Amino acid sequence: MTTPIPADIPDIPRIPGIAASAAASAVPVVPAYAVVPRVRRPLVAAFRLLVAVAAAAGVALDLLLGDPLRVLSYATVLSSVLVAAVFTVSAWRAWKARHPLRPSVTACTLLYAVGTGLLYHLILADDATAFSMTGDATALTGWHAATNQLLHTVIPVAVALDWLLLTRPGALRLHSAAAWMILPVAYLAYTVTRGLLLPPGTAARYRYPFLDVSEHGFVEVLGNVTILGLACYALAVLLVALDHIRPGPRRHRAPENRISSPATGGLK
Numbered sequence: 489m490t491t492p493i494p495a496d497i498p499d500i501p502r503i504p505g506i507a508a509s510a511a512a513s514a515v516p517v518v519p520a521y522a523v524v525p526r527v528r529r530p531l532v533a534a535f536r537l538l539v540a541v542a543a544a545a546g547v548a549l550d551l552l553l554g555d556p557l558r559v560l561s562y563a564t565v566l567s568s569v570l571v572a573a574v575f576t577v578s579a580w581r582a583w584k585a586r587h588p589l590r591p592s593v594t595a596c597t598l599l600y601a602v603g604t605g606l607l608y609h610l611i612l613a614d615d616a617t618a619f620s621m622t623g624d625a626t627a628l629t630g631w632h633a634a635t636n637q638l639l640h641t642v643i644p645v646a647v648a649l650d651w652l653l654l655t656r657p658g659a660l661r662l663h664s665a666a667a668w669m670i671l672p673v674a675y676l677a678y679t680v681t682r683g684l685l686l687p688p689g690t691a692a693r694y695r696y697p698f699l700d701v702s703e704h705g706f707v708e709v710l711g712n713v714t715i716l717g718l719a720c721y722a723l724a725v726l727l728v729a730l731d732h733i734r735p736g737p738r739r740h741r742a743p744e745n746r747i748s749s750p751a752t753g754g755l756k
Contacts, residue, residue: 529582532654536579539646543572546638549631550621561695562621563675564608567600568639571647591659595731596668598651599724603672605644606723607716611698613640619697653737660731665724672720676713 547568550559559565574597578589588594612619620632676699683694683701694700698712 526585526587528585533579533583535654536575536582536650539643539650540572540575540579542638542646543568543575543643546635546643547572549635550639553632553635554621558692559621561679563600563672564604564639565621566675567597567604568643570597571601571643575647575650588655591655591731592664592667594651594655595660595664595727598647599668599720599727600671601644601647603720603723605640608640612696652734655737657731657734657736660728662725662728665721665728668724669717669721673717676716680709680713 547559547565550565574589574593578594580586581588608619621636679695680699680701683699686693688702693702698704699709701709704712
């Protein structure tokens with residue numbers, strides 16, 4: 489009867505070749521989204537392409553109805569351009585069975601789309617503000633009303649449904665919320681600075697009425713900017729938290745293999 493050799497003998501030095509091969513064979517740690525099975529999703533691709541086309545159409549109509557430079561300076565239009573670009577790429581990846589975009593990219597797009605939609609409906613939709621991205625201070629009718637609802641209501645809802653129902657949960661991290669705040673803070677700073685540099689009496693000097701320093705004063709506008717920034721960050725944190733409790737999308741299972749390996753018990 490022989491004595492088994494211990495797995496680790498402390499006095500024997502490691503053999504370089506064996507140690508190197510063992511280190512090379514270690515399984516690398518990869519994010520969950522990188523190991524998702526590649527499956528063609530034509531219906532998902534069609535839905536995302538429809539959202540991208542709708543966002544692009546809304547932006548194009550606003551550009552035709554108003555001054556292009558003015559229209560392109562609004563947060564809703566910029567977020568809609570981002571939606572059109574991100575959803576076009578996402579549709580192509582779903583059609584070609586490629587890995588989806590990084591979760592932080594899709595969640596960031598959702599934050600901007602939903603944030604601008606909430607801003608409009610909670611603050612700017614009041615008739616007393618006379619808010620219009622095209623410069624028409626009268627009541628929105630016809631194509632103006634259609635594009636307004638498309639960009640402020642339909643697109644945010646569609647982006648939210650895509651994220652909730654068609655993307656895998658549990659991939660977002662809290663530090664991403666701070667990174668998503670870079671563009672909103674930069675945009676608010678640009679909008680206020682632009683208004684301060686333009687001479688009084690300039691049309692649409694301040695893009696949003698709550699940022700009008702000449703009417704509300706610098707202290708009140710600074711308070712409005714702070715509240716908007718905190719609200720946007722709170723929404724970003726809420727998205728991260730929701731990502732870890734929402735259910736994942738249902739996927740079609742592959743046909744079950746009725747023949748197992750000998751190690752698992754032979755035929756079934």
